[in-house]
Amino acid sequence: MRTQVGIVGAGPAGLVLAHLLHLQGIESVVLEARDREYVQQRVRAGVLEQNTVDLLREAGVAERLDREGIVHHGIELRFDGEGHRIAMSDLTGGRAIWIYGQQEVVKDLIAAREAAGDPPVFEVSDVQVHDVDGDAPFITYRTVDGEDARLDCDVIAGCDGFHGICRPAVGADRLQIAEREYPFGWLGILADVAPSTDELIYAYHDRGFAMHSLRSPTLSRLYLQVDPDDDIANWPDDRIWEELHLRFEAPGWSLTEGPIIEKGITPMRSFVAAPMRRGKLFLAGDAAHIVPPTGAKGLNLAVNDVRVLAEALTAFYANGSTTGLDEYSDTCLQRVWRVQDFSTYMTTLLHRLDGDDFDAGLQRARLRYVTTSEAAARSLAENYVGLPT
Ligand code: APR
Ligand code: PHB
Numbered sequence: 595m596r597t598q599v600g601i602v603g604a605g606p607a608g609l610v611l612a613h614l615l616h617l618q619g620i621e622s623v624v625l626e627a628r629d630r631e632y633v634q635q636r637v638r639a640g641v642l643e644q645n646t647v648d649l650l651r652e653a654g655v656a657e658r659l660d661r662e663g664i665v666h667h668g669i670e671l672r673f674d675g676e677g678h679r680i681a682m683s684d685l686t687g688g689r690a691i692w693i694y695g696q697q698e699v700v701k702d703l704i705a706a707r708e709a710a711g712d713p714p715v716f717e718v719s720d721v722q723v724h725d726v727d728g729d730a731p732f733i734t735y736r737t738v739d740g741e742d743a744r745l746d747c748d749v750i751a752g753c754d755g756f757h758g759i760c761r762p763a764v765g766a767d768r769l770q771i772a773e774r775e776y777p778f779g780w781l782g783i784l785a786d787v788a789p790s791t792d793e794l795i796y797a798y799h800d801r802g803f804a805m806h807s808l809r810s811p812t813l814s815r816l817y818l819q820v821d822p823d824d825d826i827a828n829w830p831d832d833r834i835w836e837e838l839h840l841r842f843e844a845p846g847w848s849l850t851e852g853p854i855i856e857k858g859i860t861p862m863r864s865f866v867a868a869p870m871r872r873g874k875l876f877l878a879g880d881a882a883h884i885v886p887p888t889g890a891k892g893l894n895l896a897v898n899d900v901r902v903l904a905e906a907l908t909a910f911y912a913n914g915s916t917t918g919l920d921e922y923s924d925t926c927l928q929r930v931w932r933v934q935d936f937s938t939y940m941t942t943l944l945h946r947l948d949g950d951d952f953d954a955g956l957q958r959a960r961l962r963y964v965t966t967s968e969a970a971a972r973s974l975a976e977n978y979v980g981l982p983t
Contacts, residue, residue: 597623600733600747604714607879607896608753609703614904624714638696641890643980644689646897655706663694673798675844678965685975723763726875755880764872774864779822781859785814787852802946804841822861862886869923883930889937899926936977
């Protein structure tokens with residue numbers, strides 16, 4: 595089989611890239627290790643920044659997002675039993691965020707691939723990339739039927755997430771890795787109950803961070819800071835609710851409980867691999883970088899990468915220009931580091947750190963500052979809704 599761009603991974607990065615290329619008349623094939631059901635049901639992040647929504651709209655894949663997505667114009671920071679609103683839209687000239695589950699974005703994009711007659715190839719195994727330094731790279735893999743297959747292409751996009759095979763293919767000796775692990779993780783639940791809040795609540799508490807998000811008018815998504823090595827078996831539903839009540843406690847506010855339909859613990863890390871390229875292989879999304887979820891930026895950063903890559907490939911196929919491809923890694927990394935900074939800021943602002951009272955003093959000072967100074971609030975807001983691309 596031959597195509598122009600071979601894409602490894604049908605997460606948001608791979609699927610958005612395939613769609614943007616399709617709009618430019620550039621052919622691609624998306625190879626995905628999991629089955630379709632799995633990638634469509636996997637519960638991940640749920641906040642789309644303004645830039646992501648703009649891009650999905652321009653690309654004609656935002657019809658359901660515009661119908662079912664919930665636009666938010668502010669968030670709440672809660673500490674010492676009091677809520678403080680950050681009026682994001684007022685502070686950013688009307689920019690906003692949308693609540694729309696990552697798997698919903700994935701569903702819409704798979705539907706668009708199918709409508710174009712070009713669905714991802716699911717359940718492939720033993721994916722390997724070859725000859726990325728030459729002019730004729732190719733990908734080998736095994737199909738769901740157990741047959742060996744080969745995909746020849748001009749360019750390979752490594753959109754296979756943090757545990758994929760494309761980053762290792764760049765070679766450890768060529769990659770500079772910058773990373774940070776945190777001494778905490780997030781216990782996340784999905785609960786079949788109307789959210790107890792209209793806007794997301796980020797709560798700072800001596801017992802640890804807690805967050806109240808949502809997926810729909812009847813589905814709540816909540817998180818608790820926990821030990822990263824903790825076992826979800828230690829957290830029966832009653833204990834989760836009890837802890838959530840304690841960390842969100844505020845006069846005149848109450849949290850409504852409901853059946854927990856999903857729960858799990860994920861570690862948190864910050865990670866950047868550079869360069870995001872080797873020859874004809876380009877890394878995008880989680881394959882190249884990870885941010886802690888506190889800034890809600892993982893998916894949005896992945897979308898930014900493939901926006902840059904699609905523009906570079908469009909120029910390449912239009913007039914043979916390799917400038918965009920040559921600048922791809924540096925261009926993406928500028929935003930990657932901006933977002934790493936913001937995600938680190940949100941993470942260290944809001945989580946209980948293992949440090950001494952000095953850390954806690956600084957955190958309270960920063961929380962008071964960001965909730966009383968318009969300049970500080972605007973800085974948070976413009977990063978949260980996404981700085982213009
Ligand atoms: N071959 C083919 N597909 C693979 C392989 C492989 N060897 N390894 C992984 N994959 C697939 C995964 O099954 C997954 O569907 O690649 C896809 C990668 O998708 P994501 O992990 O979602 O990564 P990405 O598309 O970069 O999305 C960015 O934003 O909210 C954050 O971290 C969250 O997933 C999110 C990300
Ligand atoms: C989510 O809804 O899953 C979510 C929202 C905001 C975050 C992280 C996760 O910062």
